[in-house]
Amino acid sequence: MNSKTDFNQRCYALLKLIPKGKVTTYGEIARALNTTASRAVGSAMAKNRDLIVIPCHRVIRSDGSIGQYALGTDKKASLLCEEGVEVENGKVKHFSKVFHVFTKNI
DNA sequence: GGCGTGACCCCAT
DNA sequence: TATGGGGCCACGC
Numbered sequence: 148m149n150s151k152t153d154f155n156q157r158c159y160a161l162l163k164l165i166p167k168g169k170v171t172t173y174g175e176i177a178r179a180l181n182t183t184a185s186r187a188v189g190s191a192m193a194k195n196r197d198l199i200v201i202p203c204h205r206v207i208r209s210d211g212s213i214g215q216y217a218l219g220t221d222k223k224a225s226l227l228c229e230e231g232v233e234v235e236n237g238k239v240k241h242f243s244k245v246f247h248v249f250t251k252n253i
Numbered sequence: 254g255g256c257g258t259g260a261c262c263c264c265a266t
Numbered sequence: 267t268a269t270g271g272g273g274c275c276a277c278g279c
Contacts, residue, residue, distance in 0.1 A: 154276065173261055177275085184275030189260040194277075208261070215260035223260095 168231035169247035211242035
């Protein structure tokens, strides 16, 4: 049941599983999807027509950097801060602590 | 049906 | 420790 845009839907589904105050990385999502296409995940978010429905702002880079955001990195940082994630100089503090791991593989 | 792009990641220097 | 280069997959035209 691999729909053409099913890949994006899976990414969104995983994002929905992220609890408030937690974040994840593109690579982790890609691995959860059983693929190494971390870039594809970013591309999926970049197009994000479901930005309103999906909390894409909870997705950051594996380095702890916030990375990019359709509405701007500053906006993303503000959102994360509101979520309870400490952000400093465009990077997440205690990244390992707020990092959400997908135990369920798709 | 094929090419280029991208919100990245990993390795080497 | 920081910076640079290459490679990965999926999507859009």
